[in-house]
Amino acid sequence: MPRKTRLHYTDEMKSYIWDRYKAGDSVWSIARSFDRSSSSIHGYLSRTGGIRPPERKRTNRCLSLSDREEISRGIVAGLSIRTIASDLGRAPSTISREIDRNGGLEGYRASQADQNAWDRAKRPKSCKLVLNRPLCRRVEAKLKRKWSPQQIAGWLKLEYAEDDRNQVSHETIYQSLFIQARGAFKKEFQEYLRSKRHIRRSRTSTLKDDGLGGIPDAVSIRERPAAVEDRAVPGHWEGDLIEGSNKTCIATLVERHSRYVLLAKIDKKDTETVINALIKQAKKLPRELYKSLTWDRGTEMTGHKRFTLETDIQVYFCDPKSPWQRGSNENTNRLLREYLPKYTDLSVYSQSELNWIARELNERPRKTLDYETPAARFNACVAATG
Numbered sequence: 001m002p003r004k005t006r007l008h009y010t011d012e013m014k015s016y017i018w019d020r021y022k023a024g025d026s027v028w029s030i031a032r033s034f035d036r037s038s039s040s041i042h043g044y045l046s047r048t049g050g051i052r053p054p055e056r057k058r059t060n061r062c063l064s065l066s067d068r069e070e071i072s073r074g075i076v077a078g079l080s081i082r083t084i085a086s087d088l089g090r091a092p093s094t095i096s097r098e099i100d101r102n103g104g105l106e107g108y109r110a111s112q113a114d115q116n117a118w119d120r121a122k123r124p125k126s127c128k129l130v131l132n133r134p135l136c137r138r139v140e141a142k143l144k145r146k147w148s149p150q151q152i153a154g155w156l157k158l159e160y161a162e163d164d165r166n167q168v169s170h171e172t173i174y175q176s177l178f179i180q181a182r183g184a185f186k187k188e189f190q191e192y193l194r195s196k197r198h199i200r201r202s203r204t205s206t207l208k209d210d211g212l213g214g215i216p217d218a219v220s221i222r223e224r225p226a227a228v229e230d231r232a233v234p235g236h237w238e239g240d241l242i243e244g245s246n247k248t249c250i251a252t253l254v255e256r257h258s259r260y261v262l263l264a265k266i267d268k269k270d271t272e273t274v275i276n277a278l279i280k281q282a283k284k285l286p287r288e289l290y291k292s293l294t295w296d297r298g299t300e301m302t303g304h305k306r307f308t309l310e311t312d313i314q315v316y317f318c319d320p321k322s323p324w325q326r327g328s329n330e331n332t333n334r335l336l337r338e339y340l341p342k343y344t345d346l347s348v349y350s351q352s353e354l355n356w357i358a359r360e361l362n363e364r365p366r367k368t369l370d371y372e373t374p375a376a377r378f379n380a381c382v383a384a385t386g
Helices: 010-023 027-033 036-045 065-076 081-088 092-100 109-122 133-144 151-158 170-178 187-192 273-284 304-311 324-336 349-362 374-386
Strands: 237-243 248-254 261-266 294-295 313-318
Touching: 010 027, 010 036, 027 036, 065 081, 065 092, 065 109, 081 092, 081 374, 133 151, 133 187, 151 170, 151 261, 170 187, 237 324, 248 273, 248 324, 261 349, 294 324, 304 313, 324 349, 349 374
Parallel strands: 237 294, 294 313
Antiparallel strands: 237 248, 248 261
16 A cells, blocks of 8 residues: 655645634544544644644734835945835834844845744743743642632632732633643643643533433422522522442532532432432521522432421422533532542542532632632621521
8 A cells, every 4th residue: 555645734724624623523534534644633733732823923013025125125225224224114223133133234135034034933932831930830739729720810810919920811821731832831730630631622512311210299490480590599509419330429419609519428329318318418508508409300319308398498300311400510520520530439438538529629719700719609608697
């Protein structure tokens, strides 16, 4: 089989690759359109960490090719540097440096000088995290605590509200993680990202295929009061079980207003065990802060009427295959998988360890809370009820 010749991607080809990659197409499918292996496309994308390079443009303050041609004609005509500068509306020092760095009066060529300037502009610029090492160390410390770049950027904006030098955007953090040439972070810091990816990918979503347990006398989420929907009133919770190996599981509860998380150790998944654990959790909270609970259609909630009878908390059930109706809980379960990986035995975690994990999440600033922490928002609600 003849060996394929090396393909040099043109600007149009590169634009096509980035357009398809941003649209969520796989590296393999993009490579197939060029009759190349996926490693060819992946190698190109990974140079910039899967982040599309900005289109290169010349700024108005830079000399253009036509400016350089005027300089070249002025040199041939024997004009002084001050005269050339005056004709172009530039400072004499600008013209002098331009000529000196491109062959002097004898060797200056406009087209070559223009290409030299374009090539010099490619040199990598040091990013803020490289220039400000104390700021970089603060970001590293938060990454190790599993804070997302967005949470870190939001926290810095609040913590150093009057000091721009100690603020950095989440995009700068992402680029510094994925583009190793920037020199801000070591490669192992990519492992602290929730996705664990080494290259940026377009956002995609999948929906969990919920079971359709038969729940007697279930009250649909469609009957839930409208006041619950806007999250303005605290005390409405979403719940679910996350499962591990050997049929082990943990109950997760999230308060909709504050995104405050509670975790409960569950010995078995049967409805009696689950309901008992939920009743125990409910009795730890002020009545004003636990008014309703929204759950999926898992059979573990078959005994929901006993839960309501003992706590006076109404339970609502999502529609089949509609996990987005418990969006806060679904998002929290995804975050919890950093601490409670799939296919691990969850029975090894004690309640005190689960409390520590919940505290870790509750003390993270959240974008949806304007970078306030769930703990601060929930504690304010507790104080208001006292």
